[in-house]
Amino acid sequence: MLAATKGIAPQRSLLVVGAQILQILDQPTTISQxxxxxxxxxxxxxYHAPVPFGWFVLSLDVLYALGVVELDRELLSRRQADATSAGGR
Structure with missing residues (x-):
């Protein structure tokens, strides 16, 4: 599910979909945008394999759990890396 397996094509794994989300997330946008x-x-x-909305949401969950995105006032954005707090995680 997170990574590609026999049943999950590489282009549908949550990590790949999450990476694709990060590529397009160049400014804060709503979830629907x-x-x-x-x-x-x-x-x-x-990438012709369909990605259902639920899979998209799971990818967002993975990105949030990894601390790379945040949702503020209904806008999704990349979380800014803070080198001073990286050791405290």
């Missing part, structure tokens, strides 16, 4: 941009990006970059 991010979903639309991800589908457009995947279509234009040759």
């Amino acid at each position: 991010t979903w639309t941009r991800l589908r457009e990006w995947r279509a234009s970059n040759g």
Whole structure:
């Protein structure tokens, strides 16, 4: 589920979908805008395996658990890396 397996194609693994989300997340956007941009990006970059909305949400959950995205006032954004607090995690 997180990574590719026999039953999950590499382009549908949560880590790959999460990486694709990070590629398009160049500014704070709503969840629905991010979903639309991800589908457009995947279509234009040759990723034809469908990603259901639930899988997209699970990918966001993984990114949030890893501390790389945050949701503030309904806007999703990349979390800024703070080198001073990295040791405290």
